[in-house]
Amino acid sequence: MPLSVKICGLSTPATVEAALGAGADMIGFVFHPKSPRFVSPDAAARLARAARGRVEIVALTVNMTPEAAEDLANVLKPDWFQLHGDEAPGLAEATRQATGCRILRAIGVETVADVTRAGIHALAADRLLIDAKAPKDAAYPGGHGRPFDWNILAALDPGLPFMLSGGLTPETVGAALATVRGLGVGIIGVDVSSGVETAPGVKDAGKIHAFIAACRAAG
Numbered sequence: 001m002p003l004s005v006k007i008c009g010l011s012t013p014a015t016v017e018a019a020l021g022a023g024a025d026m027i028g029f030v031f032h033p034k035s036p037r038f039v040s041p042d043a044a045a046r047l048a049r050a051a052r053g054r055v056e057i058v059a060l061t062v063n064m065t066p067e068a069a070e071d072l073a074n075v076l077k078p079d080w081f082q083l084h085g086d087e088a089p090g091l092a093e094a095t096r097q098a099t100g101c102r103i104l105r106a107i108g109v110e111t112v113a114d115v116t117r118a119g120i121h122a123l124a125a126d127r128l129l130i131d132a133k134a135p136k137d138a139a140y141p142g143g144h145g146r147p148f149d150w151n152i153l154a155a156l157d158p159g160l161p162f163m164l165s166g167g168l169t170p171e172t173v174g175a176a177l178a179t180v181r182g183l184g185v186g187i188i189g190v191d192v193s194s195g196v197e198t199a200p201g202v203k204d205a206g207k208i209h210a211f212i213a214a215c216r217a218a219g
Contacts, residue, residue, distance in 0.1 A: 003177075003189055003190065003218070004025040004026060004189030004190075005024050005025050005026070005189065005190055005192075005212050006025065006028060006058065006189060007026070007028070007192060007193075007208055008030070008058070008165075008193040009030050009060075009203070010027055010028065011039050012047075014205060015203035016048075016050060017050065018205035018209065019055070019208055020050065020051055020055060022208055022213070023212050023216070024212060025189070026055055026058055026079075026191075027051055027055050027058065028191075028193075029044040029057070029058070029060065029076070030060045031044075031060060031062075031072060032061065036200040036201030037200075037201045041071075041075040045076050048076060048077075052077075056080060058079065058081075059072055059078040059080070060084055061082070061084065062084050063086065064085075064095075066094040066095050066097070066099075067098065069081060069098055070098040070099055073098075073100070073101060078099075078101055079101060080101055080104045080126075081099060081103055081104070082104040082105075082106055082129065083104070083105050083106060083125075084106040087105075089120065089125075090124070092121065092124040093124045102126040102127070104125065104126065104128075104163070105125035105127070106128075106130075106131050107128055107129070107131065108132060108133035109130055109132065109133055110132070110148055112152050114133065115130075115152050115156055118156065119157055122157075127161055128160065128163070129162065129164075129165055130153065130162050130164055130166070132148040132165070132166030132167055133146075134146070146166060147166050147167030147172070148166050150164075150179045150180050150183075153180055153183055154184075154185070156183075156185045156186070158185050158186060162187060162188065162189075163187070163189035164176060164187055164189070164190050165191035165192070167194070167195065168191075168195045168211075169195035170196070170210035170213075170214045173195075173214050173215055176190070177190070190215060195211065196210075196211050
């Protein structure tokens with residue numbers, strides 16, 4: 001299965017076009033107001049017009065109610081909802097039912113114990129995204145540019161498909177893929193946000209191209 005590459009936290013036409021031109025498979029828009037990558041539903045819908053049918057569109061939310069998710073889905077018409085808070089499995093299923101979208105469940109990890117708990121979300125999600133755990137005082141749960149020890153992913157069920165995130169950059173993603181693949185687990189994609197930025201929320205087209213090129217070079 002080809003590696004799926006997701007560029008998250010896009011907020012301008014130029015960087016959406018950069019992701020499309022570089023060959024991204026998924027693009028993400030952030031709907032958490034405390035994030036520096038926040039966009040409104042209407043703004044995201046305008047940005048998504050150029051991408052629809054070319055890549056999969058992801059709506060990143062944090063503890064959003066199914067009712068609010070349904071309203072967002074009616075405006076954006078995403079392919080996926082990425083749940084990036086502390087949503088219980090029941091809320092993931094309710095969001096799927098309300099929106100008709102697939103669920104990408106983000107799990108923050110720092111220790112082996114965090115990894116082993118990730119499996120409880122697998123049945124309620126179509127795919128897991130394994131991210132670095134945010135700092136305790138963080139205002140938002142992802143996009144902090146923090147890597148984690150990839151070797152702890154050996155504790156994952158090898159049959160569990162997931163995407164890898166957490167501090168990846170054009171310079172490190174090749175090593176991350178080599179390490180995680182060597183563990184014999186089910187990595188099927190990677191996700192990047194801060195690693196292709198010049199400042200929080202400010203994406204760089206050159207870094208987007210470099211990141212995706214590094215992923216393709218890694219196979």
